[in-house]
Amino acid sequence: MATATYTVTGMTCAHCEMSVREEVEELAGVVGVEVNAGDGTLVVTSAGEIDDELVVGAVAEAGYSASRA
Numbered sequence: 001m002a003t004a005t006y007t008v009t010g011m012t013c014a015h016c017e018m019s020v021r022e023e024v025e026e027l028a029g030v031v032g033v034e035v036n037a038g039d040g041t042l043v044v045t046s047a048g049e050i051d052d053e054l055v056v057g058a059v060a061e062a063g064y065s066a067s068r069a
Contacts, residue, residue, distance in 0.1 A: 011037035
């Protein structure tokens, strides 16, 4: 298992969290996603290595910006 934390900008509410969670959960190997709009964090747990580009791309699909914390 691998875990990575990202800083996400632009989230303000539970709907924002849900949008990010839904996009990231679709990535292959992802087994857990925790999103917190209050502090702008995203924690991804995966069965294998985590590809930062894929996670950042999924967050972008949801309409937000992310970078590895």
